[in-house]
Amino acid sequence: MFAVIKTGGKQYRVAADDQFTIERIPGEAGDKVELAEVLMVGSKIGTPFVNGAKVTLEIVEQTRGKKVISFKKRRRQNSKRTRGHRQDLTRVRVADIAGA
Numbered sequence: 001m002f003a004v005i006k007t008g009g010k011q012y013r014v015a016a017d018d019q020f021t022i023e024r025i026p027g028e029a030g031d032k033v034e035l036a037e038v039l040m041v042g043s044k045i046g047t048p049f050v051n052g053a054k055v056t057l058e059i060v061e062q063t064r065g066k067k068v069i070s071f072k073k074r075r076r077q078n079s080k081r082t083r084g085h086r087q088d089l090t091r092v093r094v095a096d097i098a099g100a
Helices: none
Strands: 002-007 010-015 019-023 032-035 038-041 054-064 068-074 079-085 088-098
Antiparallel strands (some): 032 054
């Protein structure tokens, strides 16, 4: 069985024992987190969420993404700016999908 969940402003199609990376959620490695924002379970579609459906995630590790460089230059103005950004990420494993 699979489910479509919403977290961090994004949607993910997940199945049991899948591992994937999402935006940072609080917790330590080994902690369990329940997500109630389930958009779809199997063939059951929610409006917007499926009532009573939950997906349990296990946190594998807290990590950071690749560094992204933002460089802006205004030509002939002797003006430039460089900024870097690394997104905080969480690696999770799907422990259980509880459908309604």
